Amino acid sequence: MFNRCKKLFSYVVIASLLFAGGCGTITAGTALGTIGSAAATKAITHASGYGVQSPHSIIERVMPSVVTIIAEVQRKGPNDGTRSPQRFRKPGERPQRPQEQITPYQSGSGFVIHEDGTIITNFHVIANIVRYSETCRGELCTDGTLHVMFSDDSIYKAEVFNYDKVSDIAILKIINVNKDDKFFDEDEKIFPAVKWGHKPRLGGHAIIIGSPIGLDFSVSFGIVSSIDRIIPKAAPPFVPFIQTDAAMNRGNSGGPLFDADGEVIGINTLILTPPSREGVDIGNVGLGFAIDGQYAQKIVKRLESGKKISWSYVGLHFRLLDMEETKENGLEFGSNVIIVKVSQDGVAVGELRENDIITKMNDVVISHKTFATMIASLEPGTKITLEILRDKKIMNVDLVLGYRPE
Numbered sequence: 001m002f003n004r005c006k007k008l009f010s011y012v013v014i015a016s017l018l019f020a021g022g023c024g025t026i027t028a029g030t031a032l033g034t035i036g037s038a039a040a041t042k043a044i045t046h047a048s049g050y051g052v053q054s055p056h057s058i059i060e061r062v063m064p065s066v067v068t069i070i071a072e073v074q075r076k077g078p079n080d081g082t083r084s085p086q087r088f089r090k091p092g093e094r095p096q097r098p099q100e101q102i103t104p105y106q107s108g109s110g111f112v113i114h115e116d117g118t119i120i121t122n123f124h125v126i127a128n129i130v131r132y133s134e135t136c137r138g139e140l141c142t143d144g145t146l147h148v149m150f151s152d153d154s155i156y157k158a159e160v161f162n163y164d165k166v167s168d169i170a171i172l173k174i175i176n177v178n179k180d181d182k183f184f185d186e187d188e189k190i191f192p193a194v195k196w197g198h199k200p201r202l203g204g205h206a207i208i209i210g211s212p213i214g215l216d217f218s219v220s221f222g223i224v225s226s227i228d229r230i231i232p233k234a235a236p237p238f239v240p241f242i243q244t245d246a247a248m249n250r251g252n253s254g255g256p257l258f259d260a261d262g263e264v265i266g267i268n269t270l271i272l273t274p275p276s277r278e279g280v281d282i283g284n285v286g287l288g289f290a291i292d293g294q295y296a297q298k299i300v301k302r303l304e305s306g307k308k309i310s311w312s313y314v315g316l317h318f319r320l321l322d323m324e325e326t327k328e329n330g331l332e333f334g335s336n337v338i339i340v341k342v343s344q345d346g347v348a349v350g351e352l353r354e355n356d357i358i359t360k361m362n363d364v365v366i367s368h369k370t371f372a373t374m375i376a377s378l379e380p381g382t383k384i385t386l387e388i389l390r391d392k393k394i395m396n397v398d399l400v401l402g403y404r405p406e
Helices: 002-008 055-065 127-135 293-303 323-328 368-376
Strands: 010-013 016-019 066-075 104-114 118-121 142-149 155-164 169-174 205-210 218-229 241-244 256-258 264-273 288-292 316-320 337-342 357-361 383-390 393-400
Touching: 055 066, 055 205, 055 256, 066 118, 066 127, 066 205, 104 205, 127 142, 127 155, 142 169, 155 293, 169 293, 205 241, 205 264, 218 288, 241 264, 264 293, 288 293, 316 368, 357 368
Parallel strands: none
Antiparallel strands: 010 264, 016 104, 066 104, 066 142, 104 118, 118 169, 142 155, 155 169, 205 218, 205 256, 218 241, 241 288, 256 264, 264 288, 316 337, 337 357, 357 383, 383 393
């Protein structure tokens, strides 16, 4: 069913493309009702049993740790040929002619993980900043600046500390704190930081705080609809997602997905939407996806070293065997994958073929989910042994993992 849905729906990364001056007002609409109403303030019991808190108390406690991220790119001269994002217009407002000097920015969300002002967000939220800084040359060069805004309207300049395009995670650092700032301390700069949570359970409560479509610090409620969701067409098959029906839209990218204890269980990243009609974005339909918090913590730890992450790579496109293929080859359904394509930039060229069936890696039985995860867990240059079934004959193939291209 899910594979069929992919043909009818499209995945969308959920950063908002805006222009300067387009920030919205603070809202707190929830799926449970307006905060303060009897329904919304009714105590929520965490599925894991860690505690009982009202939605209001949770939001009040974690809101200071959430930020709106403004990634601004200023053009110094006439349009240099790069594509500019479209500004959101007010109802009835006529489109404006392109100007020679414009200041587009990409708006997303993020959250503080360390009291020194370390912030997590999605890479695609700050991709323009990184792209322009890497490629910009000459007089028509663009300057990129990052700012983060807290719920008390305080704004700080930030810089990109490190990022990983593959997992779509980036680390930012606040850099312009002084004695007049609210969070200044004589000994150190202290910002309110979130706490990472436990692995969520199906049906557990999910809370999103972010800046959908420029509406800063909006709140939505829902449940955990699925865990360990793999989305091959939108992300590498080793990145696990939490699926939620809590309202998630463009601009929520990089923001936190909280559980009922107010602890972070995921990073909001993608939404699944029907095809747009006549260019109109459908928006949220209750299918939002957040990078699993347990996985994200591992990536963040590697990024905090300041080094780039090098992902291993084989260069195979594969799928799970169907019931008929499994029976025909005398295998157990749910394990084993069949190769559908061998990429020419991979290390398997000349060693593996289309329709080869991979049954084991380093003597461990694999599935379409575990195979990619096992590869990603190893460093480039690592030698692996694959047990394959070719023309109903079992054989071993040794490979040395390469570097995944960006």
